[in-house]
Every structure is written in structure tokens, then in C-alpha cells.
Amino acid sequence: MLRGGAILIAAGAAGCAVSRSAVVTAAAGTIAWKYQTDGRVRGLRAATGRVVVESETGLAGLDDTSGRELWRAPFSTPGIATGACFWSDALVVCETGPDAVNRAVAVDLATGQRKWSFDAPDGAALVGAFGIRDGVLYLIAADHDQGGREIWAVDLRAESVRWRVPCPADGLVVPDGGLLYSRGTAGGGEIAAFDPGTGATVWSRAGDPGISGTTIGSGLVDGAVLATDGLHTVSGLDPKTGAALWTTPALPYPTDVLFGGGDVYYLSDGDKLHAMRPGGDAAPLWSLGVSDGGRAGKAGGYAADGICYLLADKTLRAIEAHTGKVRWMQEIPDKAGSEVPFAVGDGYCSVESAEGDGAAVVAFAR
Numbered sequence: 001m002l003r004g005g006a007i008l009i010a011a012g013a014a015g016c017a018v019s020r021s022a023v024v025t026a027a028a029g030t031i032a033w034k035y036q037t038d039g040r041v042r043g044l045r046a047a048t049g050r051v052v053v054e055s056e057t058g059l060a061g062l063d064d065t066s067g068r069e070l071w072r073a074p075f076s077t078p079g080i081a082t083g084a085c086f087w088s089d090a091l092v093v094c095e096t097g098p099d100a101v102n103r104a105v106a107v108d109l110a111t112g113q114r115k116w117s118f119d120a121p122d123g124a125a126l127v128g129a130f131g132i133r134d135g136v137l138y139l140i141a142a143d144h145d146q147g148g149r150e151i152w153a154v155d156l157r158a159e160s161v162r163w164r165v166p167c168p169a170d171g172l173v174v175p176d177g178g179l180l181y182s183r184g185t186a187g188g189g190e191i192a193a194f195d196p197g198t199g200a201t202v203w204s205r206a207g208d209p210g211i212s213g214t215t216i217g218s219g220l221v222d223g224a225v226l227a228t229d230g231l232h233t234v235s236g237l238d239p240k241t242g243a244a245l246w247t248t249p250a251l252p253y254p255t256d257v258l259f260g261g262g263d264v265y266y267l268s269d270g271d272k273l274h275a276m277r278p279g280g281d282a283a284p285l286w287s288l289g290v291s292d293g294g295r296a297g298k299a300g301g302y303a304a305d306g307i308c309y310l311l312a313d314k315t316l317r318a319i320e321a322h323t324g325k326v327r328w329m330q331e332i333p334d335k336a337g338s339e340v341p342f343a344v345g346d347g348y349c350s351v352e353s354a355e356g357d358g359a360a361v362v363a364f365a366r
Contacts, residue, residue: 027365028318028327028328028364028365028366029318029327029328029329029330029364029365030364030365031330031362031363031364032065032067032348032363032364032365033066033067033362033363034067034353034355034360034361034362034363035053035060035062035067035069035360035361035363036355036358036359036360037053037055037060037358037359037360037361038055038056038057039055039056039057039358039359040055040056040352040359041053041054041055041341041352041359041361042054042055042056042079042080042081042341043079043080043081043341044080044081044341044342044343044350044351044352044361045080045081045084045091045343046064046343046344046345046346046348046350047086047091047109047345048345048346049063049064049065049109049110049346050062050063050064050070050109050110050345051063051064051067051343051345051348051350051361051363052080052091052109053361054075054077054079054080054081055359057074058072058073058074058075058076059072059073059075059077059080060072060073061109061112062361064345064346064347064348064350064363065347065348067361067363070110070112071111071112073112075093075095076095076096076097077093077094077095077096078094078126078127078128079128080093081341082128082130082171082217083127083128083129083130083140084128084129085129085130085131085132085137085174086132087106087132087137089108089109089110090106090107090108090109090115090116091106091107091109092104092105092106092107092116092129092132092137093105093107093129094126094127094128094129094139096125101119101120102119102120102124102125102126103117103118103119103120103126104117104118104120104126104129104137104139104154105117116156118137118154118159120141123143124141124142124143125141125142126139126140126141126142127139127140127141127142127149127170128140128171128172130171130172130173130174131172131173131174131175131180132156132174133174133176133196134196135155135156135157136153136154136155136156136162136196137153137154137156138151138152138153138154138172138174138180138196139151139152139154140152140167140170140171140172141164148166149166149167149170150164150165150166150167151164151165151166151167151172151180151182151194151199152164153196153199163198163199164199165194165199165200165201167182168182168190168192168204168206169182169183169190169191169192169206171183171217173216173217173219174196175219175220178239178240179193179194179195179196179202179239179240180193180194180195180196181193181194181216181225181239182194183214183216183217190204190205190206190207190208190211191204191205191206191211191214191216191225191227191237191242192204192205192206193239193240193242202240202241203241203242204242205227205237205242209229210227210229210233210235211227211228211229212228212229212230212256213227213228213230213255213256213258214226214227214228214258215227215258215259215260215265218259218260218261218303219261220239221236221260221261221262221263221264221265221278222236222262222263222277222278223239224236224237224238224239224245224246224278225237225238225239225242226258226260226265226278228255228256228258229255230254230255230256231254231255231256232250232251232252232253232254232255233247233248233249233250233251233255234247234248234251234255234258234265234267234276235247235248236278236279246278246279246280247280248276248280248281248282249280249282250282251267251282252282253267253269253272253274254267254269254270255267259301259302259303260278260303261303261304261308261321262303262306262321263277263278264276264277264278264285264303264308264321264322265278266301266303266308266310268290268301268312270291271289271290271291272287272288272289272290273287273288273290273308273310273312273319274286274287275287275288275308275321275322275324285322285324286323286324287324288319288324288326290310290312290313290315290317291312291313300312300339300340300342302342302344302349303321304344306320306321306322307319307320307321307327307366308320308321309342309344309349311332311340311342311351314331314332314333315329315330315331315332316329316330316331316332316349316351316364317329318349318366328364330364332351332353332362333353333354340352344366347365347366348363348364348365348366349363349364349366350362350363350364351364
């Protein structure tokens with residue numbers, strides 16, 4: 001569930017930039033700025049010095065310290081929250097242009113200028129750009145006629161597809177090294193690992209009833225891919241083979257809400273958050289009550305730099321990963337935590353919040 005970039009179309013497409021910034025403060029947990037959006041927030045991405053907001057009318061790039069709008073553009077994408085990736089000082093997104101062509105575009109984070117593009121062939125729709133490594137962009141494409149999905153490895157220099165293989169899921173993880181991983185994001189935790197050079201399947205746990213959810217979308221936790229059966233057990237899988245390295249005994253609370261970061265993972269049972277050390281130990285590192293009404297089952301968790309940011313019961317908490325100490329908390333008048341767009345930047349965490357009859361992005365000092 002970890003969420004955690006930027007963009008604009010060509011110059012001249014930007015709307016009038018109106019600052020929505022407030023007074024910047026360094027006090028952790030205080031509001032640094034608010035930015036009123038046009039309709040609901042579809043996604044947020046954070047990069048050094050920038051926050052990109054995707055709303056119903058397109059994309060806007062903001063200065064992350066003030067919330068000042070730098071550019072705006074009517075960009076039509078499948079969603080930047082998970083289907084976009086960074087490339088140096090640009091963000092690569094998939095778009096459907098005014099010419100109805102599906103393409104991947106690298107947009108300069110500072111200026112919004114297009115730096116590179118790749119047009120998909122007729123009959124293919126680009127679902128998302130998930131990572132770049134060694135001069136190769138890894139995309140997921142959908143075939144309009146066949147209805148299936150494929151992973152494409154696109155050579156950035158040649159702007160051509162090196163290889164393409166069937167994709168068993170709807171998301172892709174491209175870590176700094178090692179294998180590529182596909183993972184389900186629509187209610188399934190199926191996982192498969194691919195060779196980045198050839199696309200060959202190295203291992204697969206697709207359809208495994210013991211995997212209903214996984215943390216692979218946010219990366220490895222203490223060197224392992226974490227998976228849950230959705231009931232009462234969590235397993236750590238070897239990222240090279242997919243074999244189980246350890247499995248917890250049956251835990252006394254549900255394991256359907258699972259996220260992690262660093263060397264800690266988290267489970268929410270509806271009214272408490274439990275921090276767990278990876279391994280077969282059933283004892284939590286700490287537990288913290290987050291809802292008196294048992295409404296935290298749809299919690300959203302985001303881990304960064306030793307802090308767990310938890311959205312539950314319309315409250316955002318910054319919690320120390322190893323101690324459970326709540327550094328600060330703020331009310332977020334919005335929907336369920338797992339549905340709220342969220343991004344963690346260098347000094348701020350940005351989140352969607354209700355604002356009058358509309359929506360806004362609110363940045364809190366970390």
C-alpha cells in the first residue's frame with residue numbers, strides 16, 4: 001500500500017498559475033501549505049523540490065516548500081500514483097494524447113517540458129511506466145483486441161521494444177537491482193519474478209491461496225518479499241526463488257491489511273496497529289490503538305525514513321517505526337485511509353483532504 005513524482009504537457013498548455021501557498025513552518029506535524037484542486041485528487045507524487053498533483057482536469061507541478069503552482073496541463077493518464085516512474089530530473093508517465101495515440105512521455109520536473117517520448121503501436125494501450133534501469137524503461141501494455149497484458153522492455157535510446165512477455169498482474173516493481181516483480185493490485189496478491197534482460201519468468205506464485213496480499217509494491221522488507229494469506233499468517237519469501245524463508249504461527253488478529261518498510265512490517269486489525277519484526281515471531285514489536293470504533297480496517301500505511309505514516313479513522317499519524325511513539329497526529333477530513341492519495345517528500349508529506357465543497361492537497365512538515 002505504500003504510495004509515495006511530477007509533470008506537464010508542452011509549453012502553452014499550462015493554465016494560469018495561482019498560488020495557494022500558506023506560511024511555511026518547520027514544526028513537525030504542522031500544515032506547511034494547502035493547494036485547492038479542481039475536483040478530486042487522483043494521485044500525488046513527490047520528488048526533490050516538487051510535488052505533482054493529478055486531479056480530474058489534469059496535472060499540476062508544485063514547489064514542495066511553498067505549494068506554489070509552477071505549471072498545469074490537461075494530461076490524461078491511467079494514474080500517476082503507481083503507474084509513473086522517475087528518470088533523472090524527469091517523470092515518465094503514460095498518456096493518451098489529443099491525437100488518440102498512447103505514449104510514454106518523460107517530462108521535466110522543473111519546467112514541464114517534454115524530454116522524450118515513445119509511441120505505442122496501434123492496438124496497444126500503455127497502462128503504466130514502472131521503472132528504468134540500465135537504459136531500459138519497463139512498461140505494462142494492454143492489447144485492445146486480445147484483452148491481455150504484457151510487460152514491455154523499451155530501449156530508451158533506440159525507442160524500440162527489446163522484449164515483451166505476458167504479464168499475470170496489473171502492476172510491476174522495478175528495484176535498483178535483481179529481478180523484476182509483477183504484483184496484483186486489484187484484490188489479489190499473486191507475484192511473479194522476471195529476468196530484466198530477457199523477460200523470462202524466474203519464479204511465480206500466481207494463484208497461490210496462501211498469498212492474498214503482499215508488500216512487494218513498496219519493496220523488500222528486511223530483504224524479503226512479504227505475503228499474507230489474508231487470514232492469520234504472514235510469510236517472508238526469498239526474492240530470488242519465491243520460496244518461503246519463514247512463516248508466522250497463526251496470529252490472533254487478521255492479516256488482511258499489510259504494509260512495510262525497512263525492517264518492520266505492520267498489520268491493522270480494525271482498532272489497533274501492530275508493528276512486527278520479519279521472521280517467525282508472533283509477538284508484536286509494539287501495538288497502538290488507532291480507532292475506538294473499529295474503523296481502521298481500511299487503514300493506509302506509508303513508511304519512510306524510520307517513520308510510519310498511518311491514515312486511519314480520518315486521522316494521520318506519524319509513528320516511530322521501532323518504538324511506536326506518535327510524533328504527531330492531524331485530522332484528515334476525507335474518505336477511508338487506504339483510498340487517500342499520499343506522497344512523502346524530502347521535508348513534507350502531502351495528502352488529499354476535503355476543503356469546503358471540494359478537495360485540496362495539504363502538506364505537513366515531517
